[in-house]
Amino acid sequence: MTLARPTSEVQNSRSVAIPPSPRATADHNSHDHGVRFSVADAAVYLFVILMGAFQLAHYPHFPDFFNDVTYPDLARSILQHGSYQMRLMPETTFPPGFPLILAAVGSFAGLGPAAMFSVVAVSTTLGILAVYEFLRRIEGRGIAAVSSLILASSPAMFSFNTAIVYPEMTYILVSFLALLLAVAIDRTSRRRYLIGLVTLLSLALASAVLIRSVGVALLAALFTWIAVSLVFVPDAGRRRLLRFIVPLAVGAVAQLSWSMWAGHHKILEWQLPGYPRSYFSQVSVKDGNHPELGVAHLGDIPIRVARNEARRAAGLSQLLTLRYITAFWSSPAIICPLVLIAIGLVFSLRAGGALHDWYYLWYEIIFMLWPWNYADRFLIPVVPLACLYLWRGIKVVASASAFHPKRAGAVFTGIGAVLCIASAAYAFGIARIAVNPERVRGDHLQEIAATLFWAAVAASGCAMLRIDSVRRVLRSPGGFGRFGRAVAVRTVPATRLVTILAVAAIVVSGTIQVLARGRDNLHPRIAATYLPMLRGAEWIRTNEPSGSVLMASEPEFVFHFAHDPVVWFPPISSASILMDGIRAHHVDVVLVTHQPHSYWLPPEDVCFQALLQSYGRSFRLRDQGADYWVYDVVPPTVIETQPPGSQ
Secondary structure: OOOOOOHHHHHHHHHHHOOOOHHHHHHHHHHHOOOOOOHHHHHHHHHHHHHHHHHHHOOOOOOOOOOOOHHHHHHHHHHHHOOOEEOOEEOOOOOOHHHHHHHHHHHHHOOOHHHHHHHHHHHHHHHHHHHHHHHHHHOOHHHHHHHHHHHHOOHHHHHHHOOOOOOHHHHHHHHHHHHHHHHHHHHOOOHHHHHHHHHHHHHHHHHHHHHOHHHHHHHHHHHHHHHHHHHHOHHHHHHHHHHHHHHHHHHHHHHHHHHHHHHHHOOOOOOOOOOOOOHHHHHOEOOOOOHHHOEOOOOHHHHHHHHHHHHHHHHHHHHHHOOOOOOOOOOHHHHHHHHHHHHHHHHHHOOOOOHHHHHHHHHHHHHHOOOOOOOHHHHHHHHHHHHHHHHHHHHHHHHHHHHOHHHHHHHHHHHHHHHHHHHHHHHOOHHHHHHOHHHOOOOOHHHHHHHHHHHHHHHHHHHHOOOOHHHHHHHOOOHHHHHHHHHHHHHHHHHHHHHHHHHHHHHHHHHHHHHHHHHHHOOOOOOOOOHHHHHHHHHHHHHOOOOOOEEEOOHHHHHHHHOOOEEEOOOOOOHHHHHHHHHHOOOOEEEEEOOOOOOOOOOHHHHHHHHHHHHHHHEEEEEEOOOEEEEEEOOHHHHHHOOOOOO
């Protein structure tokens, strides 16, 4: 006969086997940590505001925009011409939300760098505070403070925010406000309060999709969350359907309206797949930066996903540790964040998840399929959520290691041994030659460190395979309490101290770098990428007839300085297609630049050389610098009167 175990033992065994759900933890933390403002909260607020004030005063003090001019010029078009245009053409790629905000500010403060970078600085400050409040309510002050302090002191984010006027920080502000409002709507029982929250969430969702197109991830997440709730928790699902159907509908209408307007006004200068067509068309190409490669095949998708995830994991590690990360798959800086975040996300979704869980999943799916080169701005909006799932993943792995040491030991031993061999092969050139023969030489410190790290993991796994006393102690009556207290007394203070010191070191180091970069911004230099374009555009403005039709690979930038119509110089290697386009668009002047690391492939100077070889008599060199060339396009009637061989 089997005797029933005491209730306390059953509860202990359950707490050992299954860690508390993140949703339950979130609800608990919302009461313990969420609403009462403490001295710790004030300290985080003060630091974030001070860093925001520093960014506000230390933007690049140029008289004009000498990097990307897209969004300031869209705001100028709205304010001065009452139209949504770029270089005299309707803008159908970038949604109008952020330019409308810039135009609203510009109507009072002007459209110069001081006013436009102020929008970015204020959005950064308020966005990080929104991140802090959101994480504080669902997970507690610890992870909220760590994420917010690291973001506020991130040199990479500071450099990005003070280099170009882009909508990422405004999008962070709006998206996390939407997540905050959704939490409040889901929990409130006051009807009058509910109506106001639903109205605000509707505005936030509409703003999100009109500020950045990736805001559709919020709409997809809200729809998925409601649908899953209806299936697995019908009562909660019906309540959420009634509360969130209006915000979902408003956001969908905003997205649909913009898509219809953009589709109706789209003008294609060249018949190329991908940009500047819709984002769906862009995702379907093999390589966004090299559109001539054509449409992707099914076999290209796994390669793209693996590449994107490795680069995003490396980017996250760089943002969190301030260290350059070599993107090889056996690197702990790649594998560990990916695995821990995946575990934390799956653990969060196992009971149906919350809106932010589905939002992160949809956001990552979009960028798993993204065909363009990695950029920090694609990652920054979800770094706080990545930190959340990284933390949850660490807790799950730590719990599993404590309560199932032999299973965890077997996993650690196997994974550690395999990745140790892979890292060693990459460090000593075996895998490196196979992956990229041109990168045999270089700094191998990260590969060697990875080899040692995985060797230590394998050794730890072997040691865990011999542990059995922990489980016996835990299963004995009252054993869990004694063991838990002993572990807490010995390890929790030490772990907390090490964590605080590590975060403090990252924040202090990041702050020092931010201060140095801010001082450099007071005496800025034009980015090397745009300097050839600027020199060529200024020469054209001074020497070419007004109203000439220009052609350049950065048409928005050249239009800003030359003030003449500009046609995009596309990455097309076919000389005949380029020449047909030049004639069809009545191009008068072609500006060609050389970039060591061209954004587009093939590079424009390579494409133009093909033109010169086939149609040399159609172009006359007017000006030349170290890295740019200005050519006049000779009309066909003039070419016919030229003697053969002349240019």
